Amino acid sequence: MIRISVDPGFGNFKIATIAPGTIQVAVVPSVVGVGETDLGLLSLGKLSRRKRRREPDEVTCGGVTYLVGENVARYARPVQRMDFLRLSDGPELRALFYDAVFRLLDKGSHQAALMIGLPVEVMADRRQALDTLRSLKAWMLGQHCFTVNDSPLVLEVSEVRMMAQPSGAFFAWGLDNSGRWSRPKADLKAPVAVCDIGFNTLDLFAVEGGEIAGRFTGGNTAGMRRAAELLINAVQARYGVDLSLHEADALLRQKRPRLYTAQGEADLRSLVTQALDTTAAGVLHFVERRWGNGRQFAHLLFTGGGAEMLRDALLRQYPHGVVLPNPVTANAAGLARYAQRVFKA
Amino acid sequence: MARRRKTVEFRIRLYSGQDDELIRWLEQFNDKPYGVKSQAVKEALLRGIGSDPGQPTAAAIPALDLADVRKVVEAAVATALARFEGQVSGAVPATPPEEDEETEDLLDSLDAALTLRDDEES
Numbered sequence: 001m002i003r004i005s006v007d008p009g010f011g012n013f014k015i016a017t018i019a020p021g022t023i024q025v026a027v028v029p030s031v032v033g034v035g036e037t038d039l040g041l042l043s044l045g046k047l048s049r050r051k052r053r054r055e056p057d058e059v060t061c062g063g064v065t066y067l068v069g070e071n072v073a074r075y076a077r078p079v080q081r082m083d084f085l086r087l088s089d090g091p092e093l094r095a096l097f098y099d100a101v102f103r104l105l106d107k108g109s110h111q112a113a114l115m116i117g118l119p120v121e122v123m124a125d126r127r128q129a130l131d132t133l134r135s136l137k138a139w140m141l142g143q144h145c146f147t148v149n150d151s152p153l154v155l156e157v158s159e160v161r162m163m164a165q166p167s168g169a170f171f172a173w174g175l176d177n178s179g180r181w182s183r184p185k186a187d188l189k190a191p192v193a194v195c196d197i198g199f200n201t202l203d204l205f206a207v208e209g210g211e212i213a214g215r216f217t218g219g220n221t222a223g224m225r226r227a228a229e230l231l232i233n234a235v236q237a238r239y240g241v242d243l244s245l246h247e248a249d250a251l252l253r254q255k256r257p258r259l260y261t262a263q264g265e266a267d268l269r270s271l272v273t274q275a276l277d278t279t280a281a282g283v284l285h286f287v288e289r290r291w292g293n294g295r296q297f298a299h300l301l302f303t304g305g306g307a308e309m310l311r312d313a314l315l316r317q318y319p320h321g322v323v324l325p326n327p328v329t330a331n332a333a334g335l336a337r338y339a340q341r342v343f344k345a
Numbered sequence: 346m347a348r349r350r351k352t353v354e355f356r357i358r359l360y361s362g363q364d365d366e367l368i369r370w371l372e373q374f375n376d377k378p379y380g381v382k383s384q385a386v387k388e389a390l391l392r393g394i395g396s397d398p399g400q401p402t403a404a405a406i407p408a409l410d411l412a413d414v415r416k417v418v419e420a421a422v423a424t425a426l427a428r429f430e431g432q433v434s435g436a437v438p439a440t441p442p443e444e445d446e447e448t449e450d451l452l453d454s455l456d457a458a459l460t461l462r463d464d465e466e467s
Contacts, residue, residue, distance in 0.1 A: 123461070129461055130461070133461050161460055161461065162460070162461040163459045163460050163461065164459060167455075167459050181448050181452060185445070185447065185448050188448060188451045188452070189451065207455060209451065209454075210450070210451035210452070210453075210454030210455045210458070211454065211455075211458055212458050212459070253378060255379050308378050308380070308381070311380070311384075322388075323384065325381070325384070325385050325388065326377065326381070328378075341452070341456075342456065342460070
């Protein structure tokens with residue numbers, strides 16, 4: 001039985017497992033569309049000698065084929081659902097999960113137990129959390145037969161558990177790969193805070209002495225999506241070009257963001273800087289309202305893709321904070337370590 | 346106009362056959378976002394000189410020869426890997442795992458607080 005952690009972000013879908021001596025992580029951009037990559041005689045590979053971009057994976061389940069992952073927008077209109085119901089069921093969620101499992105485990109038959117991380121805002125609402133757990137278990141438990149790029153997989157899921165996404169960052173920081181506490185015991189008693197800046201969510205989470213510090217824990221939908229929306233509006237106003245949320249997000253991450261428009265190649269650096277600065281101000285405002293200057297915490301950890309993009313602003317405001325290594329996948333890595341602890345082989 | 350911050354650049358040559366472990370460790374950051382590799386190296390160095398990354402660093406760095414630098418970086422790499430990813434085999438934990446009763450009680454208490462289980466569904 002393979003213990004798998006699942007971190008279903010709105011920007012990227014991450015899953016991880018512990019293999020001997022290492023953590024294996026698969027990251028799939030959370031983009032799904034219906035279409036196909038076969039363009040017949042217009043096949044892109046025949047028109048150009050340049051190295052081809054990665055094509056989306058073709059995930060087939062229940063007789064329907066979905067395009068998943070990188071560059072979906074080149075072949076189909078991406079689904080852009082941002083509501084929390086998207087995290088419990090739906091064809092996009094299944095397609096993303098199946099593709100991520102394929103990238104992590106490859107084809108064949110596998111048995112797994114799942115530790116799933118969900119946003120604090122979902123977990124904090126007891127009814128919503130239980131509804132989500134029920135809904136996830138209804139379709140996840142049992143046998144799944146699907147193909148990815150014509151490779152067949154059979155996945156048998158025997159157990160599903162849920163916990164808050166940022167707790168994964170805490171465990172990535174404190175547990176080793178066998179699920180044992182690897183830091184000084186004092187760090188488990190001390191107040192530790194995690195700020196998880198995802199694409200759609202901003203989660204604050206604090207623990208002390210084995211308990212959640214409710215006063216310092218909370219979440220809202222103030223993630224990097226706001227920066228993407230600001231960039232979309234600015235690009236539309238200046239160049240008349242419509243970007244999808246994921247295209248805007250990709251531009252925000254680029255060192256030299258450029259876009260081809262009717263006016264020629266546009267350098268978007270100033271627009272990206274403006275969008276990131278405005279978003280950083282909003283994020284810091286939310287964090288400051290909950291945490292003040294954060295000096296009450298012995299350790300302050302930043303994680304999530306937004307932590308990478310807003311690193312300078314975060315550390316300027318909270319100089320004693322630390323951006324975790326590989327912040328995009330830290331939650332998945334930590335949940336995988338925790339899964340080692342709670343799922344018995 | 347904003348003044349540019351003073352930056353210090355240094356180069357380290359790594360040799361195949363002699364520094365394979367470090368080369369492999371650095372390669373894992375090649376496909377990561379811009380800045381991740383620099384941050385990982387800085388954190389490894391900070392840990393190597395005994396500064397916790399959660400605390401501001403004020404201590405002056407003593408002069409080191411190259412052999413010392415390599416030793417320090419290797420130790421820091423092992424520590425960092427054990428703490429976060431453990432992506433290179435043979436990584437040694439920074440501190441031996443503490444499996445005493447109090448630690449287990451605290452972790453069990455966290456488990457009860459954090460995990461939504463089947464028995465809560467009714």
